[in-house]
Amino acid sequence: MEILISLIKILVVMLVLLTCVAYLVLVERRVSAFIQNRIGPNRVGYKGLLQPVADVLKLFIKEDIVPKLANKPLHRLAPIIAIVVSLSTIAVVPFGDKINLFGYEIKLQIASVNIGILYVLALTGLGVYGIAIAGWASNNKYSLLGGLRSCAQIISYELSMGISIIGVILVTSTLQLDKIVEFQHGWRWLILLQPIGFITFFVAIFAETNRLPFDLPEAEPELVGGYHTEYTGLKFGLFFLAEYANMITGSAIVVTLYLGGWQFPYLQSSGLPEFWTSIIQVGTFAAKVGAVLLFMVIIRWTVPRFRYDQLMDLGWKFMLPLSIANVIVTAFIIYLFE
Amino acid sequence: MIDNYIPLAIILGFATIFALVMTRVNEWFGPKKSTEEKQTTYESGMEPVRTAHERFSVKFFLVAMLFIIFDIEVVFMYPWAVNFRQLGLLGFIEMFVFLFILMIGYYYIWKKGALKWD
Amino acid sequence: MSLIDILFYFFATIAVVSASIVVFSRNIIYSAFSLLFTFFAVAGLYVLLNADFLAITQLLIYVGGILVLMLFGVMLTHKVVSVDMKTGTLKILPAALITSMIAGTLIGIFTVTDWRVAPLQTGDPIPTAKGIGEMFMTTWLLPFEVASVILLIALIGAAIIARREKEAK
Numbered sequence: 038m039e040i041l042i043s044l045i046k047i048l049v050v051m052l053v054l055l056t057c058v059a060y061l062v063l064v065e066r067r068v069s070a071f072i073q074n075r076i077g078p079n080r081v082g083y084k085g086l087l088q089p090v091a092d093v094l095k096l097f098i099k100e101d102i103v104p105k106l107a108n109k110p111l112h113r114l115a116p117i118i119a120i121v122v123s124l125s126t127i128a129v130v131p132f133g134d135k136i137n138l139f140g141y142e143i144k145l146q147i148a149s150v151n152i153g154i155l156y157v158l159a160l161t162g163l164g165v166y167g168i169a170i171a172g173w174a175s176n177n178k179y180s181l182l183g184g185l186r187s188c189a190q191i192i193s194y195e196l197s198m199g200i201s202i203i204g205v206i207l208v209t210s211t212l213q214l215d216k217i218v219e220f221q222h223g224w225r226w227l228i229l230l231q232p233i234g235f236i237t238f239f240v241a242i243f244a245e246t247n248r249l250p251f252d253l254p255e256a257e258p259e260l261v262g263g264y265h266t267e268y269t270g271l272k273f274g275l276f277f278l279a280e281y282a283n284m285i286t287g288s289a290i291v292v293t294l295y296l297g298g299w300q301f302p303y304l305q306s307s308g309l310p311e312f313w314t315s316i317i318q319v320g321t322f323a324a325k326v327g328a329v330l331l332f333m334v335i336i337r338w339t340v341p342r343f344r345y346d347q348l349m350d351l352g353w354k355f356m357l358p359l360s361i362a363n364v365i366v367t368a369f370i371i372y373l374f375e
Numbered sequence: 376m377i378d379n380y381i382p383l384a385i386i387l388g389f390a391t392i393f394a395l396v397m398t399r400v401n402e403w404f405g406p407k408k409s410t411e412e413k414q415t416t417y418e419s420g421m422e423p424v425r426t427a428h429e430r431f432s433v434k435f436f437l438v439a440m441l442f443i444i445f446d447i448e449v450v451f452m453y454p455w456a457v458n459f460r461q462l463g464l465l466g467f468i469e470m471f472v473f474l475f476i477l478m479i480g481y482y483y484i485w486k487k488g489a490l491k492w493d
Numbered sequence: 494m495s496l497i498d499i500l501f502y503f504f505a506t507i508a509v510v511s512a513s514i515v516v517f518s519r520n521i522i523y524s525a526f527s528l529l530f531t532f533f534a535v536a537g538l539y540v541l542l543n544a545d546f547l548a549i550t551q552l553l554i555y556v557g558g559i560l561v562l563m564l565f566g567v568m569l570t571h572k573v574v575s576v577d578m579k580t581g582t583l584k585i586l587p588a589a590l591i592t593s594m595i596a597g598t599l600i601g602i603f604t605v606t607d608w609r610v611a612p613l614q615t616g617d618p619i620p621t622a623k624g625i626g627e628m629f630m631t632t633w634l635l636p637f638e639v640a641s642v643i644l645l646i647a648l649i650g651a652a653i654i655a656r657r658e659k660e661a662k
């Protein structure tokens with residue numbers, strides 16, 4: 038029975054995630070059009086709402102082109118790794134507390150593991166492989182350069198991400214994401230207790246997801262398409278999907294760690310029926326994730342791109358010492374006041 | 376305890392199957408009109424000169440090395456952070472010493488120019 | 494056979510098969526990639542042993558760090574794919590002697606050691622990170638601090654490599 042419940046949970050979450058990706062792309066295109074004073078896609082369906090469906094169908098019937106000089110097995114393996122990593126990360130994110138459905142109490146999290154937060158970090162590190170292999174196997178200079186840049190960028194910012202997380206662990210004394218959310222009941226959101234950690238973590242998320250201003254791996258003016266230059270059709274689509282899925286998961290992690298997760302202040306004391314409390318909590322989580330995503334989209338279309346040396350300098354000479362200082366200060370304050 | 380990890384295994388399996396199917400779809404539905412030109416490496420319209428597997432800056436290698444060192448340091452800090460409240464002052468001093476030694480190294484590589492990207 | 498047994502054999506098979514590819518593959522890139530699956534399978538075995546922190550450390554450091562370094566090394570080396578990995582057979586006698594000695598020692602230890610088999614854990618999970626942290630900060634404090642000195646030495650080594658690069662320019 039338990040396995041059946043988790044299977045259903047996984048299917049629902051995957052479906053929601055994939056739909057969200059499709060519509061996030063649409064939102065991004067509409068927002069960018071709005072910022073650049075254009076109209077954006079508005080023809081397919083009501084106000085362009087069916088545009089993602091059309092896009093995906095188009096990708097389905099494209100020709101699969103693999104360059105002659107490419108390493109064929111690895112060329113196919115790269116998008117698989119990228120998508121597996123980015124779809125699996127969502128498993129440890131709690132999107133609600135519990136819900137009672139048909140007499141079963143269901144925990145609204147796919148897997149509540151002891152080391153949840155480290156699982157996220159480890160999978161982010163694995164994301165390097167998809168990109169590195171794609172760059173190398175294509176046997177294209179732009180791809181390889183994009184892949185290498187991306188690897189160096191991801192591992193550099195993974196450090197500040199890992200160290201920012203230590204601040205959260207110091208405050209909450211747990212590695213479990215659901216317990217971290219429980220800690221943030223009421224207004225005890227960690228963004229208030231860990232403002233510096235929040236900033237370094239959020240910047241690192243931008244870099245990990247290759248979003249502007251950190252999208253050096255696919256800087257179009259220099260590198261054509263970056264690591265996915267030699268990919269067509271759905272293989273390209275998978276990289277695209279992985280990128281946006283990473284973005285959604287990244288914002289979900291930011292919300293979980295710093296913005297209170299599914300916590301809605303004063304909801305528990307409001308006396309609503311339990312079922313509606315759970316629904317509102319899930320809604321709160323979705324709204325928070327949506328807000329973070331919108332922020333990421335707006336940033337992308339307003340901020341110019343870094344130069345590569347600036348990016349590495351920011352990571353190694355600013356973010357790293359700042360996040361280490363944050364850990365020491367946090368530890369000291371906790372020691373003084375407790 | 377293993378029970379908590381089974382959903383992770385399922386989701387990994389699910390994602391793998393999804394990806395395997397998706398990478399084949401174009402072979403089933405897409406056109407198969409491959410020409411010599413389509414299969415050449417894209418180089419902005421130029422004839423590709425040699426392969427891409429040439430020598431690259433050792434800088435990327437150095438970043439990976441520095442990453443491992445700091446990554447190990449970070450992994451050491453997680454068990455400490457979980458226990459910090461029980462450990463109190465002693466734990467603080469112990470970790471401070473640990474970090475201080477590493478910060479000497481950090482300062483050294485900064486001054487040596489290992490962090491400079493040019 | 495319970496689910497755990499099935500999972501154990503699944504991970505063990507992946508580990509053994511991919512490790513043999515690492516050793517026997519003629520293409521160094523394939524060797525590096527199959528090492529990825531070996532590390533992954535070993536992490537899975539750690540999870541089955543209830544050592545979740547160890548498993549995630551394996552992923553974070555070996556897969557996320559050391560293997561990336563290896564891949565960079567392999568990928569950035571000039572025409573590494575065309576390097577013939579085949580080496581001639583030479584000095585069979587000393588090689589056989591040494592390997593059989595090592596194998597004998599390992600098998601000896603394997604049979605002689607009094608393995609303590611812990612009962613299978615069921616029920617509530619025990620967070621291993623907490624226990625590891627306590628040990629580091631109390632019983633094993635000295636090795637912990639020495640580790641930071643070793644990391645310092647590694648940092649200095651990395652800096653020296655970087656400086657050589659500059660002199661070469």
